[in-house]
Amino acid sequence: MQPMTFEPTAESIAPAGVRYRIGLSQQTLRNVNFTPLNPLSFLLRAALIYPDHIAISHPNSPQPVEYTYRVWAQRIQNLAYALIQSGIKPGDRVAVIAPNCPLIADAHNGILAARGIIVCINTRLLKADVEYIIQHSGAKLILVDHEYVSLVEDVSVPTIVSLDTGRVGDPYEAFLSNGRRFSQERGWAGLEMETDEGAGASLNYTSGTTGRPKGVLCTLRGSYLAAISNAYESRLSRTSVYLWILPMFHASGWTYPWACTFAMLKQITLRTVDIESIWSHFLHSGVSAYCAAPTVQISIVTSPQARRLPSPVSAIIAGAAPTSNLIGALESLNFQVCHVYGLTETYGPFTRNYDRPEYAKLSLEERAKLYARQGHSFAQADEVRVVKVDKEGRRRPEMVDCDDLEPGEVVTRGNIVMKEYFQDKRATDEAFRGGYFASGDIAIRYPDGSISIQDRSKDLIISGGENASSLAIEQELSAHPDVLEVSVVARKHDKWGERAMAWVILRPSSKDKWEGKGKEFEEDLIRFAKQKLPGFACPEWVYIVTELPKTSTGKIQKAVLRQRAAKL
Amino acid sequence: MQPMTFEPTAESIAPAGVRYRIGLSQQTLRNVNFTPLNPLSFLLRAALIYPDHIAISHPNSPQPVEYTYRVWAQRIQNLAYALIQSGIKPGDRVAVIAPNCPLIADAHNGILAARGIIVCINTRLLKADVEYIIQHSGAKLILVDHEYVSLVEDVSVPTIVSLDTGRVGDPYEAFLSNGRRFSQERGWAGLEMETDEGAGASLNYTSGTTGRPKGVLCTLRGSYLAAISNAYESRLSRTSVYLWILPMFHASGWTYPWACTFAMLKQITLRTVDIESIWSHFLHSGVSAYCAAPTVQISIVTSPQARRLPSPVSAIIAGAAPTSNLIGALESLNFQVCHVYGLTETYGPFTRNYDRPEYAKLSLEERAKLYARQGHSFAQADEVRVVKVDKEGRRRPEMVDCDDLEPGEVVTRGNIVMKEYFQDKRATDEAFRGGYFASGDIAIRYPDGSISIQDRSKDLIISGGENASSLAIEQELSAHPDVLEVSVVARKHDKWGERAMAWVILRPSSKDKWEGKGKEFEEDLIRFAKQKLPGFACPEWVYIVTELPKTSTGKIQKAVLRQRAAKL
Structure with a gap:
């Protein structure tokens, strides 16, 4: 780890006596006992309580940066004002194309502070898909990391480029400075909290295996509740350190950008999935939790750097069921396996494989079979159900028996189900038919109520x-x-x-x-x-x-x- | 600890294949992505995931009982149907007069399942005050522990007496059996989830130092969010054990009855604050957390049974600031001090004294001075503010400076502020004047934004x-x-x-x-x-x-x- 010699720009420093409270409309103030749920509030609270704690550390880039909550909150306020100044109105979409870095973490808060909707675009998409998403989402502005500028070179939407330096001379820093000049007098109170907690927070395009990507619109309420669930289920606290391996552009990083501010912890961002530097952080940066798909987890446990960790680290696994080999390897290195299952449409995890004390007596092979199940509903998720599928492959309202035999389609409903497929009423209606969101995944259900995914329904x-x-x-x-x-x-x-x-x-x-x-x-x-x-x-x-x-x-x-x- | 020879009544056993999902109205089902927040949902999820874990243990009564989540959920379902059968309609108040025991824990869930509002009455009140509360709340039914029957002997409201035995022959058990007979065919799906998350959940009367007690009406939404905050802030998890020392009738036990089911943990109820048995549980029952006022905490640390605990236990302190003596004594016994501040009107805690790494370098005396502050806003609470008070003692909209000098009144707003003083519009309007709930407490605010209570405003x-x-x-x-x-x-x-x-x-x-x-x-x-x-x-x-x-x-x-x- 190289020493930090970085000083944030002068305009990133908060003025003395800043008050971390966003403007509330008269409508909100009339309801003394109601505040619209909004994950932006986590950041403001963290900045108030722990202004001098590290919020974001970005150590492995050519020009490392590190921001305290005080500095980071000021940068986010600058971003919000810069967005408003550039014409972003409530409900407008702002696209972000970036790897894990401060820019995309900023955007998850700053765009919400401007009452915009964040549209993160997968950096691995083809140019045509990126153009389609920008056009379909109607993005008014693009924040793009320098490495991905070519993806948007033919797009007519205004673009702000980040060189990921955090230093004077970076166009993104100049953009933030505009915001600071504009906001100088107004502070947080000059920004207005969105009054409708059902308003959009993020618009995440699915990398579907068929057809064009669909835009999953998530609400402030859903993002708030899902983020708290993730913080709770992963036992994130203010002494935790969260390592970004999962890309933040995947379903808004399963709401972890906000789970981290709720927990008031330190996030470490890495531009690339580099196993050597991941291990360096496991061993030297006090990492306590990270999320990754099994393929990345396999690279982690098979790395030559791998050694037993001095204290346990939560390894949150999703995307596919972990094998017994992987579970055994993770456990032997002192990782605590947390297998979750979810979709972009459910803000990331909506089930979890819950451990049971009686598992301790089982062999690794037996336990791994049980761990591979997708489990039960997550905190704040409604119950996951499995409904019958008829011979034409259409789902029925009746549930399958909990007999681990009959496959059916996984459905759910509730606060961590997306608002809609953006501007696609037909797809929304089909997904919501019968009062439940249909996951498209086929599962069996065990007598204990846990589920096990068998396949995608169309497969x-x-x-x-x-x-x-x-x-x-x-x-x-x-x-x-x-x-x-x-x-x-x-x-x-x-x-x-x-x-x-x-x-x-x-x-x-x-x-x-x-x-x-x-x-x-x-x-x-x-x-x-x-x-x-x-x-x-x-x-x-x-x-x-x-x-x-x-x-x-x-x-x-x-x-x-x-x-x-x-x-x- | 005496061994458990208790078997729950046959009617407390759930039928095979029970499904833990409550009925959803057509209105709710139309909104695939919205479930009204309701703390009852925590119980159903716990019963689905951990049916055989102990939910409630009541070991020190003459007739000890212990219920698994499966059995407890069935008893709560029975209670809900019994209440409905006895005429309780949505929004009706049901009074409960009991010490910490299964009855009052049941009631926090069963009354909500019947869409009623729970009115817990302080068992230490005078008979006249109890009669006033029953009359003022308009309670339709009273669930009363045998020890407190004399308090309601002159009241004409129907009363169900609990002998706190859990055994056949107990009138409360007979009442539950009615419910079971009534519910046999319908299960959870026959009960309907309240569609309005702003509906009442509990009505808690304050033991004011002046005048008649006021009824604080709390909502389902507020109770849900406050309970999750308490579970998160106290780091309750499914392997925790929560010991009931704080009476559940105090502001619905600060929402811990629901924080415990959210965490899917084991609650231990004790009828009396008996320090000897409290210590026995600390040492032999794996207790991980409890709440108590400083006076009780003092009895705990000065008890002859006191000895250093093998693993840390969270001691949640509220009601008054802990002294340095108390903090030192708690720490030396391996208690982790968590100082919170709140009111009945704020569902219990709405601020917390957040620890800082730099405290570790300070002397106990210095740390204790910092720990005595009420601190910053709690998870999911809006920012606590301190506003100026004019010469007539009336609060002004302006905030005091964060200079630790100027005292002002503590105010807050948001989701964990009560709905209203029940049937007391004048008191509600006065408390909510200016868009904030006025706590009546006077505090100074330090440069770091933390607050320190100085006095009650009227004092x-x-x-x-x-x-x-x-x-x-x-x-x-x-x-x-x-x-x-x-x-x-x-x-x-x-x-x-x-x-x-x-x-x-x-x-x-x-x-x-x-x-x-x-x-x-x-x-x-x-x-x-x-x-x-x-x-x-x-x-x-x-x-x-x-x-x-x-x-x-x-x-x-x-x-x-x-x-x-x-x-x-």
């Missing part, structure tokens, strides 16, 4: 009236010694309606063995499958390929495979 | 235009070697407007010394005071008495003293 293979989980088939096929990667999709079948088709990448060491013997490999793999899977789930066709079509976030595009299968 | 002595804190004067006078207890109130003065009058109980050992020498003692005490207090704060008159008038909760009735002073 289910409905064969002879039976639902076959493409994920379950893939899991079995991937155990074949010659299979490196496999994806299974449905293909029309005259007799059974649909049947599974497997797309396989061979291991490099097995390529010669099956060279020119596609038919023989197909027979071999089907024979292998029949030992482990029911007949309706066994693949009818097997195709060897050299690569699989993937989205910018690395998800396999099953829709593309289905189209290819249909054309064969 | 201030306004002398020659200066505000003298009666508490500050009492603190100085109590250091006189002959003073056991002292209370200071204002008395009219021709020249200065008001002047301080001290009412003193002498130490038993000093009584002979001053026998028949009231005038000499007065001179001696005034001389003593002049060394420590500014002239306007020195008592003008000193009266020796043998006792001071107190309320049922042990607060000195300064209004009575003021009346007596005026008549002298």
